Amino acid sequence: MSIDYKAKSWIQVPENSDFPIQNIPFGVFVKGESQPHIATRIGDTVIDLFAVSEGGVFTDMSIDNRVFNKSFLNDFIALGKEKTNAVRQRIAEIFDIKNTDREKWQTALLPVKDVQMLMPVKVGDYTDFYSSIDHATNVGKMFRDPENALLPNWKHIPVGYHGRASSIVVSGTNIHRPKGQILPKGETQPIFSPSRLMDFELEVAFVTGKKTALGDSIPTNEAEDYIFGLTLFNDLSARDIQKWEYVPLGPFLGKNFGSVVSPWIVTLEALEPFRTEGYKQDPEVLDYLKYSGKRNFDINLEVYLQPENAEPTRICQSNFKYMYWNMAQQLAHQTVNGCNINVGDVYASGTISGPEKDSFGSMLELSWAGQKEIKLKNGDTRKFIQDNDTIIIKGYGKKDGVRIGFGACVTKILPAK
Ligand code: CA
Numbered sequence: 001m002s003i004d005y006k007a008k009s010w011i012q013v014p015e016n017s018d019f020p021i022q023n024i025p026f027g028v029f030v031k032g033e034s035q036p037h038i039a040t041r042i043g044d045t046v047i048d049l050f051a052v053s054e055g056g057v058f059t060d061m062s063i064d065n066r067v068f069n070k071s072f073l074n075d076f077i078a079l080g081k082e083k084t085n086a087v088r089q090r091i092a093e094i095f096d097i098k099n100t101d102r103e104k105w106q107t108a109l110l111p112v113k114d115v116q117m118l119m120p121v122k123v124g125d126y127t128d129f130y131s132s133i134d135h136a137t138n139v140g141k142m143f144r145d146p147e148n149a150l151l152p153n154w155k156h157i158p159v160g161y162h163g164r165a166s167s168i169v170v171s172g173t174n175i176h177r178p179k180g181q182i183l184p185k186g187e188t189q190p191i192f193s194p195s196r197l198m199d200f201e202l203e204v205a206f207v208t209g210k211k212t213a214l215g216d217s218i219p220t221n222e223a224e225d226y227i228f229g230l231t232l233f234n235d236l237s238a239r240d241i242q243k244w245e246y247v248p249l250g251p252f253l254g255k256n257f258g259s260v261v262s263p264w265i266v267t268l269e270a271l272e273p274f275r276t277e278g279y280k281q282d283p284e285v286l287d288y289l290k291y292s293g294k295r296n297f298d299i300n301l302e303v304y305l306q307p308e309n310a311e312p313t314r315i316c317q318s319n320f321k322y323m324y325w326n327m328a329q330q331l332a333h334q335t336v337n338g339c340n341i342n343v344g345d346v347y348a349s350g351t352i353s354g355p356e357k358d359s360f361g362s363m364l365e366l367s368w369a370g371q372k373e374i375k376l377k378n379g380d381t382r383k384f385i386q387d388n389d390t391i392i393i394k395g396y397g398k399k400d401g402v403r404i405g406f407g408a409c410v411t412k413i414l415p416a417k
Contacts, residue, residue: 002022002269002270002272002273003021003022003024003088003089003092003270004022004092005022005273005400005402007021007022007092007096007097008021008096008097009021009042009043009095009096009097010095010096010097010099010102011042011043011045011095011109012043012044012045013042013043014043014044016403017043017044017403017405018396018403018404018405018406018407019041019042019043019044019264019405019407020042020043020402020403020404021042021092021095021096022092022270022402022404023041023042023266023270023404023405024040024042024088024091024092024267024270025040025041025229025264025265025266025267025270025406026038026039026040026073026076026077026084026120026229026264026265026267027039027040027041027073027117027118027120027263027264027265028070028071028072028073028117028118028119028120028263029046029048029110029115029116029117029118030115030116030118031110031114031115031116035069036070036071036118037049037050037051037068037069037070038050038067038068038069038070038073038076039115040088040091041112041264041407042095044111044112044113045109045110045111045112046109046110046111046112046115047091047095047105047108047109047110048108048109048110049068049087049091049108050065050068050069051107051108052068052091052094052105052108053065053068055104055105057090057094058087058090061083061086061087061090062083063079063083063087067079071118072119072120072121072122072344073120073121073265073344074121074122074343074344077121077207077209077228077343077344078209078343080209080210081209081225081228081269084209084228084267085267085269088267088269088270116172117170117171117172117263117264118170118263119168119169119170119261119263120170120207120231120261120263120264120265121207121265121344121346122344123165123166123168123344123345123346124165124342124343124344124345125162125165125341125342125345125346126162126163126164126165126168126259126345126346126347126348127160127161127162127163127330127334127345127346127347127348128160128161128163128203128235128251128255128348128350129158129159129160129325129330129347129348129349129350130158130159130160130350130351131158131159131160131323131324131325131330131349131350132322132323132324132349132350132351132352132353132361133150133154133279133322133324134322134353134354134355134359134360135350135351135352135353135360135361135362135365136149136150136154136159136350137149137150138353138360138365139364139365142364142365142368142369143369155281155282155283155285155324156283156285156286157333158289158325158329158330158333160330160333160334160350161250161251163251163255163256163259163348164255164256165346167256167257167258167259168259168260168261168346169258169259169260169261169411170260170261170263171260171261171262171263171407171408171409171410171411172263172410172411173258173260173411174411174412174413174414175236175257175258175260175411175412175413175414176257176413176414176415176416176417177194177195177198177238177387177413177414177415177416178194178195178238178241178253178254178257178416179192179193179194179195179416179417180192180193180195180238180241180245180253180254181241181244181245182195182196182240182241182243182244183240183243183244190244194415194416195238195239195240195241195254195416196240196384197238197239197240197364197370197384198236198237198238198239198384198385198386198413199236199237199238199239199362199363199364199384199385200234200235200236200237200303200362200363200385200391200393201234201235201236201237201350201351201361201362202234202301202303202316202318202351202352202353202361202362202393203232203233203234203235203348203349203350203351203352203361204230204231204232204233204299204301204320204348204349204352204395205230205231205232205233205261205346205347205348205349206227206228206229206230206268206327206346206347207227207228207229207230207231207265207344207345207346207347208226208227208228208331208341208342208343208344208345208347209226209227209228209229209343210225210226210341210343211340211341211342211343212226212335212340212341213340214338214339214340215338215340216335216338216340217288217332217335217336217337217338218331218332218334218335218341219288219332220288220289220290220291220295220328220329220331220332221291221292221328223327223328223329223331223332224268224295224327224328226331226341227268227327227331228265228267228268228343229265229266229267229268229270230265230266230268230271230406231261231262231263231264231265231266231406231409232261232262232301232393232394232395232406232408232409233259233260233261233262233346233348233349233393233409234259234260234261234391234393234409234411235255235259235348235351236255236257236258236259236260236411236413237251237254237255237362237364238253238254238255238257239254239364239384240254241253241254242254242255258411259348260409260410260411261346261409262393262395262406262407262408262409263407264406264407266404266405266406270404271297271299271397271404273397273399273400273402273404274297274298274299274397274399274404275293275294275295275296275297275298276294276296276297276298276321277294277296278295278296278321278323278324278326279322279323279324281324285329288332288333288336289329289332289333291326291328291329291332295326295327295328295329296320296321296323296326297320297321297397298319298320298321298397299319299320299321299395299396299397300317300319300395300396300397300398301316301317301318301319301320301352301361301393301394301395302314302316302317302318302393302394302395303315303316303318303361303391303392303393303394304391304392304393304394305374305376305382305385305389305390305391305392306389306390306391306392307376307378307380307386307388307389308388308389310376310377310378310380311377311378312377312390312392313375313376313377313378315358315363315366315374315376316358316359316360316361316366317354317358317359318352318353318354318359318360318361319352319354319359320349320352320395322352322353322354322355322359323349323352327347327349330347330349331347334347351365353365363382363383363384363385364384367382367383367384370383370384385413386413387413387414387415388412388413388414388415389412389413390410390411390412390413391410391411391412391413392408392409392410393408393409393410394406394408394409
């Protein structure tokens with residue numbers, strides 16, 4: 001259930017905020033030396049849900065308040081959608097402008113600038129898909145055959161690989177440029193060097209909220225019951241390391257030195273208004289990948305590059321609706337062989353490019369493998385990310401005057417260590 005679109009909060013919500021009362025995302029914050037707590041956010045105000053829970057407002061839902069006194073959302077998410085959605089609904093009632101009983105909640109409210117957001121979930125497993133047809137086509141054109149850009153399996157399988165969970169970090173964490181083996185152009189022997197081709201990948205990730213047993217499979221029409229919510233995701237990529245290492249077993253050290261998520265998990269329920277059709281899938285997919293209904297989401301995505309001491313330039317405008325394979329199909333495919341899933345797993349979409357040149361979701365595509373320069377507001381140009389550049393990803397849906405967004409996913413690339 002979505003929260004009433006006409007609702008307003010008694011907490012001030014700035015114009016163009018990602019966090020109206022209809023969003024109610026979940027995250028984890030810490031203030032100073034205190035214990036981390038589970039929180040939500042309205043406008044620029046973080047709401048400490050452990051403090052709210054101590055007012056006894058969730059006791060009729062049979063929720064143990066201790067799930068809010070945690071460093072990760074996993075135990076809260078594991079309560080199940082019925083309870084977590086009831087919590088969203090209750091928060092919407094407490095902070096609705098019609099509620100005049102406001103004084104008792106003041107101690108739960110903190111300005112967002114006074115807290116530090118932490119990694120929202122403890123990630124057990126991480127999968128990265130490759131589900132944007134425009135991205136896969138661009139990469140195929142650049143590195144293989146422009147006439148046969150997609151590999152023969154691409155339109156039959158939501159292609160993916162298992163990545164590294166431990167190096168997924170929260171927005172605001174800065175990442176050092178990785179070092180590794182690269183094969184300089186025209187050479188036959190590799191050298192050891194800091195990556196010279198640092199890139200971002202604009203992605204959206206979903207977090208699972210229910211587990212399955214080994215051997216179980218999730219059908220597409222049940223997949224969304226297992227999806228708790230979504231975050232923005234920056235799959236930082238060292239293209240030169242990746243290029244030398246990826247045959248035959250796929251991405252490894254070019255990808256696992258740091259991936260960045262936005263701190264608030266926006267629930268699937270909050271994103272209901274933005275459902276839309278996906279690309280028509282042709283050829284027809286196998287039965288276990290067939291689906292009904294609208295499974296794509298119209299969520300505007302933007303990437304900004306900010307050089308040190310300069311203003312940010314928007315270098316990409318894309319949309320989550322450009323996914324060829326939707327999340328229900330990805331999860332059905334992930335589990336079709338009996339692979340089990342857990343609460344807090346992260347499944348990233350793959351780079352989300354659209355059909356237009358300014359909608360490409362990586363520097364690799366924007367600069368067309370380094371053949372073109374990307375112009376910045378301060379007069380600089382880029383082909384790949386330079387040291388001390390900050391990459392900012394933003395995402396939001398907008399309908400009937402209500403904007404629901406993710407907040408920013410920010411990381412700065414530091415010089416190699
Ligand atoms: Ca990726």
